[in-house]
Amino acid sequence: MQHIADAAAALAAGRTSAVALVDAALDRIADPSGEGSRAFTAVHAAAARAEARAIDMLRHAGRAPSPWAGIPVTVKDLFDEHGHPTPAGSTVLKDAPPAAWDAPVVARLRRQGFIIIGRTNMVEFAFSGLGVNPHYGTPLSPWDRGTGRLPGGSSSGAGVAAADHMGFGGLGTDTGGSCRIPAALCGVVGFKPTAKRVPISGVLPLSPSLDSVGPLARSVACCALLDAVISGVEQPRPVAHRGVAGLRLGLPRGTFLTEDLDTAVANAFQRALSRLSVAGARIEMFDLPELAEIPAVNATGGFTASEAFTWHRRLIAEKAAGYDPRILARIRRGERMSAADYITLVNERARIIAAVAKRTAGFDAVVTPTCPLIPPALAEVEAEADYNRINLLLLRNTAVANFLDRCSISLPIQRLGEAPVGLMLTGEHMADAALFEVAAAVEAALAGP
Numbered sequence: 001m002q003h004i005a006d007a008a009a010a011l012a013a014g015r016t017s018a019v020a021l022v023d024a025a026l027d028r029i030a031d032p033s034g035e036g037s038r039a040f041t042a043v044h045a046a047a048a049r050a051e052a053r054a055i056d057m058l059r060h061a062g063r064a065p066s067p068w069a070g071i072p073v074t075v076k077d078l079f080d081e082h083g084h085p086t087p088a089g090s091t092v093l094k095d096a097p098p099a100a101w102d103a104p105v106v107a108r109l110r111r112q113g114f115i116i117i118g119r120t121n122m123v124e125f126a127f128s129g130l131g132v133n134p135h136y137g138t139p140l141s142p143w144d145r146g147t148g149r150l151p152g153g154s155s156s157g158a159g160v161a162a163a164d165h166m167g168f169g170g171l172g173t174d175t176g177g178s179c180r181i182p183a184a185l186c187g188v189v190g191f192k193p194t195a196k197r198v199p200i201s202g203v204l205p206l207s208p209s210l211d212s213v214g215p216l217a218r219s220v221a222c223c224a225l226l227d228a229v230i231s232g233v234e235q236p237r238p239v240a241h242r243g244v245a246g247l248r249l250g251l252p253r254g255t256f257l258t259e260d261l262d263t264a265v266a267n268a269f270q271r272a273l274s275r276l277s278v279a280g281a282r283i284e285m286f287d288l289p290e291l292a293e294i295p296a297v298n299a300t301g302g303f304t305a306s307e308a309f310t311w312h313r314r315l316i317a318e319k320a321a322g323y324d325p326r327i328l329a330r331i332r333r334g335e336r337m338s339a340a341d342y343i344t345l346v347n348e349r350a351r352i353i354a355a356v357a358k359r360t361a362g363f364d365a366v367v368t369p370t371c372p373l374i375p376p377a378l379a380e381v382e383a384e385a386d387y388n389r390i391n392l393l394l395l396r397n398t399a400v401a402n403f404l405d406r407c408s409i410s411l412p413i414q415r416l417g418e419a420p421v422g423l424m425l426t427g428e429h430m431a432d433a434a435l436f437e438v439a440a441a442v443e444a445a446l447a448g449p
Contacts (some may be wrong), residue, residue: 004168004222005238008067011059018059018070025072028166033350035145036166038137039157041077042084042181043118048072051115052312067115067445073226074161074170078126079103088204089154090121091135092315092322095324103202105171105213105230112229117167120157122241124324126173126206127308127331129181129394130381131156134324141185141375143420144156152185152394154178159186159218169217169226175304177398179214179368181411184370184422185394188413189215189443191223192398194407194430197231200297205311207304210402217333220411220443224436239251239436244445247438249425250363255292257368257397264414268421269369272413272446279445283367288359290352297348300341301333309334326387353404353429360428365438368397370410370422397424407432413446416420 001007001016004124008254010016026045036043064070075081078088080099085347087093097245102110109116121136123129132138132152139160155172159182162169172179174192183190195212205211215226221239228236251273252258261269278285306333320328331336360366371394381387401408406429425442427435 003258004068004071004217004225007071007168011070012067018055019049020295021051021070022048022072022115022117025165025167025365028164029118034164035139035160036164038139039121039137039160039164039166040074040118041087041089041121041157044116048115048117055113055115058420064113068225071113072115072117073109073275074118074120074158074167074168075106075116076155076170076172076368077122079106079119079171080202081116081119081161083266084119086204088126089124089133089136090323099202101202104199106202106228108232111169112134114229120155120161120170122156122158122173123154124309124327125204125312125331126154126175126178126421127304127327128168128391128397129153129177130184130376130387130391131182132378132387134379137148138378140378142187143375144248148378150185150381152182152367152371152375152379155182155190155216159183159188159190162186162188162216162218169215169222171230172214172216173203173206174212174214174398174402175210176395176402179212179216179422180370180398180408180422181394183410184424185375185420187414188216189223189409189411190214190229191221191409192401192407193227193231193432195429197349198227205307207307209303211306212402216290220409220436220440223409224240224440227432227436234337236244239440242441244276244441245279246283247364247441248362249275249281249283249365249367250360251278251283251367252288252291255288257291257400261369261372262374264374264419265369265372265421268413269423272423273367276442276445277358281445284363286359288356290355290357290359291400293348293352294400297352300345301337303345305330305334306337306342307334326384332339349403356404365425365427368424368426370424372396373419374419384445401426405429407435409435411439411446412444415449
């Protein structure tokens with residue numbers, strides 16, 4: 001079973017059980033030839049099996065809380081789970097007390113009967129797009145594991161777990177691309193919602209101005225369902241069906257979003273655009289000059305460094321030696337940012353958001369590659385200069401939607417056997433439902449060889 005809908009149908013028909021689904025996921029996690037030991041920081045095997053037995057009994061009695069009850073999913077290591085600590089991929093919080101209650105998004109999953117099978121690995125404190133974690137190990141992208149390829153971050157374990165069937169999807173966070181980058185590098189779907197649609201309380205923060213909670217899974221429909229649940233929809237409905245014919249997809253002209261691409265990324269992206277055009281989509285190039293202003297606006301440190309430093313400054317004073325030095329350096333950049341810099345940043349962001357909204361209003365989505373790179377080798381980022389350069393490249397395209405406060409989704413577009421490549425569709429602020437419809441149509445049009 002590939003998707004949540006398949007598992008739900010099999011549960012309803014009695015062809016499988018929650019126990020069987022959980023056992024299959026746990027077997028994948030425990031397989032010594034796989035990435036389970038690095039993809040997870042904690043596995044809730046005993047609790048997951050107990051919950052599965054209880055849900056099977058409820059379903060037998062006709063009292064299952066939802067069609068999805070008993071389906072195993074994962075949560076990133078920065079979500080509060082009642083009775084578990086929230087270390088956020090770090091060791092400096094290893095002695096922190098267990099969470100007193102579930103984060104609202106976790107509680108909403110449990111209310112529908114989803115089973116949290118474990119906590120997925122991540123970049124320490126979510127502050128990088130590479131996926132490297134020196135404390136718990138770095139899970140490898142499913143592609144070319146012999147070489148050892150980066151999974152993307154910061155939701156690295158969530159991407160690997162979804163790709164390797166260690167559950168039917170999972171929750172990540174996206175502050176500059178942390179759901180979409182691992183989705184692109186692991187060959188799955190990753191969604192960043194309009195930030196305010198999904199609560200971030202009970203989630204260890206990186207940058208509250210930019211943080212978004214989103215799903216990673218193996219299809220648009222799976223992500224849409226998980227997004228509906230965590231955004232508080234009590235009875236989620238399938239994504240409305242529409243075709244590709246007539247879609248207006250905006251392709252930014254002359255911007256960094258479509259420049260300096262790996263050959264594999266450029267080829268897959270152009271092939272996807274050609275197929276969409278043949279299927280009836282209108283690919284229209286347009287100017288988006290405001291994007292060139294964003295680097296200068298962020299030059300004093302941006303939201304992420306300043307807001308991260310605010311949260312971490314006391315912890316750094318006590319336990320700086322326990323941090324990954326590369327992450328610590330990124331957080332400490334926020335120490336130099338003044339209040340005047342921050343207020344200017346807030347105002348400039350609002351101005352750019354308003355200007356871009358006028359340019360994109362006529363499109364169903366803006367289309368770009370998710371990342372300009374295929375998964376880099378782990379060995380390529382050992383030197384600090386290379387770490388920083390490749391990290392910035394991976395974040396380059398995705399961070400735009402966070403700055404613009406929009407919804408955005410990455411779809412896998414590589415052919416079988418090729419390196420994973422993501423196609424990114426970005427919608428308007430609060431137009432998440434419409435973006436899911438567009439993404440499902442694009443996914444269907446690009447299906448097959």
